[in-house]
Amino acid sequence: MGLWQWVLDNWALVWTYLYVGIDVVLRLISLVVVPRNRRPGSALAWLLAIMVLPIVGFPLFLLLGRSQLPKRRLAKQKAVNRLLRVRAHEIPDSELDEDAPSWLQSAVQLNRELGAFPLTGNNSAELEIDYETSIARMAEDIRTARESVHVLFYIMGLDEVTEDFFEALAERADAGVTVRVLYDHWGAVSHRAVYRAMREKLDAHGIQHAPMMPIRLFRDGAFQRPDLRNHRKMVIVDGEIGWMGSQNLIAAHYDKPANIRRGLHWQETMARFRGPIVSELNLLFASDWYYESDEMLDEQTLVRPSPDTSGTYECQLVPSGPGFVEENNLLLFNQLFYSATRRIVAVSPYFVPDESMLSALITAARRGVEVELFVSEIGDQFLVFHAQRSYYSTLLDAGVKIWLYRAPTILHAKHVTIDDSVSVIGSSNMDMRSFLLQMECSLMVGGTDFMEKMREVEHTYRSRSRQLTREEWESRPRTMQVIDNLCRLASSVV
Known part of the structure; x- marks a missing residue:
């Protein structure tokens, strides 16, 4: 009783000692726990956050500091990966054209080792960059389905732009076609009204659907970081027609009043494939299902x-995400950047590279490779947009041409071309979220005809952009420089 009374009488002193004790303990624990199996830049950013304010920083680290799945879910992902490797053997391997550069075979081998999928030949492909046209064409393909339709998007919602797409799904489901739909839990539910309308439509027609990576912090018996997401975008019809790329299934203004007031809308690139590569897309969907x-x-x-092997393109699917041992997409990009001899064109809405990618691009530019980077003039995500800008000085110094896609459009397309040899298109941004935290889908495509189509898209984007000059960049306000650099530091906390 006497001790308790003393504590009550001296509560301010007790509280001070308790706070200081917890503060010291958290700092010491963080020095041991934070650097474990973590990139040096990320570890330093987390340690800085914890050292500045341990009471806030350490709980945030516990919540967001692990990019791995819980053990039970990771074991399931590993089982899926093993199954993919077995099933991928049923897809015939293809040989590269004789005129393909020698380094491309190394990239193919790297992709096969990381993601299990072989290089396939005899594929055909089309590109579509008009937002509403791509949705209309996907709906048109769905209406031809005889057996199955598989749909997977990070964001999905039923609105005036996507209404016909969902009507096509309903028609085929009512006709007895098996329709399966996957959507990222957070990506979809964050657009509440159109998300509810979508679910009601799917349920009304008996369409099978499920949220991906549902946010249940202690799912599978262990804590799971809530921002691990499935960011892929795919449509597969009868295993014969496949769509993939950067576009979500929602109106171009994302049904947000603020975007509508500002006139903000998204620009995308989608690809439509026929040939053996569609089986790889179907397998990837099945793994997520x-x-x-x-x-x-x-x-x-x-x-x-x-049934259609008249195409001439070699294609290889490269899945990536927290369930894989390596950052498959990052390794592929770096391999290609170091292999380039003449030209690199990269289109990415969120460009926040790690040290290895930044070094690969700067090295390429310094050794005489023409390097172009397409980004948006304005951003929709404050932290990422300003973190991205912090890299512009280094890139400009190295001779990289930076193209700013003019406002009020957000350039959301994601693709890369290397020399005249190979293209990569898909859902992966060039930032740490896409490398570490999100399940992505990238497709490597060889063939000069496809490269010509990619060049046409690049030319269109270049005509809608303006080149950032060194003089303009150096004249930006000092406050913006400070904000950019602070956001760059914060972006390292992954």
Whole structure:
């Protein structure tokens, strides 16, 4: 009783000692825990946050400091990866053209080792950069379905632009076609009204659907970081037609009043494929479907000889995400950047590279490779936009041409071309979220005809952009420089 009374009488002193004790303990623990299996830049950023304010920084680290899945979910992902490798053997390998550069074979081998999928030949592809036209064309393809339709998008919602797409799904489901739909939990539910309308439409027609990476902090018996997301975008019809790229299934203004008032809208690039590569897309969808529903789809319905092998493109799918041992997309980009001999064109809405990617691009520019980077003139995400800007000085000094896609459009397309040899298109940004925290889908495509199509897209984007000059960049306000650099530091906390 006497001790308790003393504590009550001296509560301010006790509280001070307790706070200081917790402060010291958290700082010491962080020195041991934070650097474990973590990139030096990320570890330093977390340590700085914790040292400045341990009471806030350390709980945030516990919440957001692990990019890995819980053990039970990681074991499931590893099982999926093993299954992908087995099933991918049913897809015939293709040989590169004789005139392909020698380094491209190394990239193919790297992708096969990381993501399991082989290089496939005899594919055909089309590109679509008009936002509403791509949705209309996907709906048109869905209406041809005889057996199955598989749909996966990070963000999905039923609005005036996507209404016909969902009507096409409903029509085929009512006709007895198997329709399966996956959408990222946070990506979709954050657009509440159109998300609810979508779910009601799917349920009304008996369409199977499931949220990906649902936000349940202690799912699978362990804590799971809430911002691990599935960022892929795919549509597969009968295992014969495949769509993939950067576009979400929602109106170009994302149904946000603030975007509508500002006239803000998104610019995308989508690709439509036919040929053996569609089986790889179907397999990747099946892995995500099993991951969320526990239903293993029949291999015979996923991998089948393509009825259309008239194409000339070699294609290889490269999945990535927290369930893989390596950052597959980052390793692929770096391999290609170091291999380039003449030209690199990179289009990325969120360009916040790690040290290895920044070094690869600067090295390429310094050794005489023409390097162009397309980004948006304005940003929709404050932290990422300003972190991205902090790299412009270094890039400009190295001779990189930076193209700013004019406002009020957000250039959301994601693709890369290397020399005249290979293109990569998909859902992956060039930032640490896409490398570490998000499940992504990238597709490497060889073929001069496809490169010509990519060059046309690049030319269109260049005509809608303006080049950032060194003089303009150096004259920006000092306050903006400070904000950019602070956001760059914060972006390292992954």
